[in-house]
Amino acid sequence: MTSVYDQLLVREHLAKAQPEPELSPEQQQFWIEQIKKDLHARNAVLIAHYYTPAVIQTLAEQTGGFIGDSLEMARFGAQHPAQTLIVAGVRFMGETAKILSPEKQVLMPTLEATCSLDIGCDAEEFAAFCAEHPEREVVVYANTSAAVKAKADWVVTSSIALKVVSHLREQGKKIIWAPDQHLGQYIQRSTGADMILWNGACIVHEEFKAKGILDLKKIHPTAAVLVHPESPQSVVEVADVVGSTSQLLKAASTLPNEVFIVATDRGIFYKMQQQNPTKRFLEAPTAGQGATCRSCAHCPWMAMNSLERLAATLTSEAEEIQVPPQLIEQALIPLKRMLSFQAE
Numbered sequence: 001m002t003s004v005y006d007q008l009l010v011r012e013h014l015a016k017a018q019p020e021p022e023l024s025p026e027q028q029q030f031w032i033e034q035i036k037k038d039l040h041a042r043n044a045v046l047i048a049h050y051y052t053p054a055v056i057q058t059l060a061e062q063t064g065g066f067i068g069d070s071l072e073m074a075r076f077g078a079q080h081p082a083q084t085l086i087v088a089g090v091r092f093m094g095e096t097a098k099i100l101s102p103e104k105q106v107l108m109p110t111l112e113a114t115c116s117l118d119i120g121c122d123a124e125e126f127a128a129f130c131a132e133h134p135e136r137e138v139v140v141y142a143n144t145s146a147a148v149k150a151k152a153d154w155v156v157t158s159s160i161a162l163k164v165v166s167h168l169r170e171q172g173k174k175i176i177w178a179p180d181q182h183l184g185q186y187i188q189r190s191t192g193a194d195m196i197l198w199n200g201a202c203i204v205h206e207e208f209k210a211k212g213i214l215d216l217k218k219i220h221p222t223a224a225v226l227v228h229p230e231s232p233q234s235v236v237e238v239a240d241v242v243g244s245t246s247q248l249l250k251a252a253s254t255l256p257n258e259v260f261i262v263a264t265d266r267g268i269f270y271k272m273q274q275q276n277p278t279k280r281f282l283e284a285p286t287a288g289q290g291a292t293c294r295s296c297a298h299c300p301w302m303a304m305n306s307l308e309r310l311a312a313t314l315t316s317e318a319e320e321i322q323v324p325p326q327l328i329e330q331a332l333i334p335l336k337r338m339l340s341f342q343a344e
């Protein structure tokens, strides 16, 4: 985090992310039927992130919706004919969907679902940071607010970050990177680019521990270790594969190993197991194995995407994403730059 103030802000947001009460199978079925009916009646489509609870991902599949990473979600929303997009994920994902589809209504199960990277990168502070280095190209991760994206030259996701930064390095550009320091360091080490890093972090990935992974490897010596680059360097160093959610999913399917130790949010296990029913996926150990841990391999904000909240947003429309038109216009420039770079 950038400061004690940011840490306090994260804690304040975490306090609102209370664990959802367990539903009985009958209650679950009731809400699932209700949501299916309402999605159909409103001509709305459900777009879910890989880290959301399994029941939400299943519902997205069953209703003709989509499961993906943040960029794939926004892309799907922009191309889908539905006028209402229900984005199950965290707030910056809803904002990105709105920026790419300003004419559509974007609803979320709760606007309180946020991200420690977004919280730790205040737009005004970031603008001041950039102003200190006007000669540098500003590259920001997708996990930022629309206001921060509006100040960037490029927006990137973890699946494309290495390619974009390598491209900029070849052009002799120096870079400001924000907000994830671990991902920034990984890109810096991999590309050799001249980068100044904002020091944000993901509260989930920051908890993975290299020693715990190595201990687990002793029990499962043939296991492949899959690591998301938001994890600390020591964890990245013990990985067999480092990559974005989509890249880790691909590795789980293509590698011949039967067992995998996975250092990313455990929500991804839903798709990994579905695509590889005979393989075994183990959570990488985290720092907090105790009952008080709020982010042991599962994002507390992603966990806020409950069936009840999803049903409520379909009727109340209270959790609608609004992005001022001027911000949309500004944030669209670096987002479109990424999209056309990817299409090349």
Ligand code: SF4
Binding pocket: 051, 090, 114, 115, 116, 117, 143, 202, 203, 204, 205, 230, 265, 299, 300, 301, 302
């Ligand atoms: S898992 Fe980490 S990066 Fe993803 S939304 Fe949660 S806090 Fe943000």
